[in-house]
Amino acid sequence: MTLSVLIIFLLIITPVTNNEPxxxxxxxxxxxxxxxxxxxxxxxxxxxxxxxxxxxxxxxxNAPQTIFIEGPKNPSKDSIFGTISKRSTKKGRKNPSGFRVLISYIKRFMICHKNLTSKN
Known part of the structure; x- marks a missing residue:
């Protein structure tokens, strides 16, 4: 039993060498x-x-997948907006609402819009 454990251990730590020029x-x-x-x-x-x-x-x-997120031009404060659709990328393409964001490789997400103006 000890010998088999020792052999396995030596196989794991012994590096593989390649002698080809x-x-x-x-x-x-x-x-x-x-x-x-x-x-x-x-x-x-x-x-x-x-x-x-x-x-x-x-x-x-296999080409990367592209996801478009579309929503209104002026979303209300603290609103969650957007719809997700897979579309072919076409240069200069706009949706009727005028808002477009290109996002790649996203599985789960939420877009929130907040009014970030500060009062002095």
Missing amino acids: NSAFTCNDDSDCQNGGKCIQISKDLEYCVCINGFTGEKCI
């Missing part, structure tokens, strides 16, 4: 990853794409 833990070519993703070599046969700018997926091909 010019070896690094990153891929030589990032072309496998799309949209600016970087290829990381985990082992001899396993590569992994690290995605940037909100892209996801095995090869960084």
Whole structure:
């Protein structure tokens, strides 16, 4: 029992060395990853794409989702406002009320409007 525990312990703390010449833990070519993703070599046969700018997926091909929050131009004091809708991004697009905020990667949120004027 003690010997098996010792062997497991040695396996955990012993670093894995790669004796191949010019070896690094990153891929030589990032072309496998799309949209600016970087290829990381985990082992001899396993590569992994690290995605940037909100892209996801095995090869960084899934585009980030965009959420629009729309509400009235002049909300009342202390009011909670806005509706959430997924829409395609189109430059210069405005809703009828004239208020638009672009938010990415938000799962839960609440927008509150408060009158922040101070009296001197």
